[in-house]
Amino acid sequence: MTAQNFDLSALKQALLKPRNTAIETELFGAKVYLRRRTAGELIDYEEALDKAQLEDDVRRSSEMSVQLIIDSLVNPDGSAILPEFLPTAAELIAAHDNPTLIDAIGKVKAHAIGRLDEAEKNLPAHPGSS
Numbered sequence: 001m002t003a004q005n006f007d008l009s010a011l012k013q014a015l016l017k018p019r020n021t022a023i024e025t026e027l028f029g030a031k032v033y034l035r036r037r038t039a040g041e042l043i044d045y046e047e048a049l050d051k052a053q054l055e056d057d058v059r060r061s062s063e064m065s066v067q068l069i070i071d072s073l074v075n076p077d078g079s080a081i082l083p084e085f086l087p088t089a090a091e092l093i094a095a096h097d098n099p100t101l102i103d104a105i106g107k108v109k110a111h112a113i114g115r116l117d118e119a120e121k122n123l124p125a126h127p128g129s130s
Contacts, residue, residue, distance in 0.1 A: 019036070022035060035078060
């Protein structure tokens with residue numbers, strides 16, 4: 001690209017455009033697509049989680065972590081899934097045991113800060129296996 005073709009007026013918009021790439025994986029035995037969380041979303045999540053933990057609010061801490069999974073699910077094209085097609089955090093907590101939930105949360109967090117293939121190499125193939 002030459003200096004003559006460089007559109008400075010579009011630079012900010014181009015730099016702030018998030019990548020909306022969906023990565024296929026498996027959670028809870030179902031094929032799903034995950035999006036990476038933005039750095040700001042992860043900071044907000046960590047701050048809110050820290051606050052809930054300081055207040056000894058175990059339920060809120062658990063639901064926030066499970067909500068991170070739900071909020072990371074997207075359609076194959078990376079677009080948002082309508083809420084009526086997704087379970088609630090409370091429903092997932094009621095349906096799954098802690099190791100299964102922890103594995104799913106770990107996978108989503110690892111994908112949020114790295115590459116999913118690296119995250120999957122470091123997770124057990126089946127919940128409870130080593």
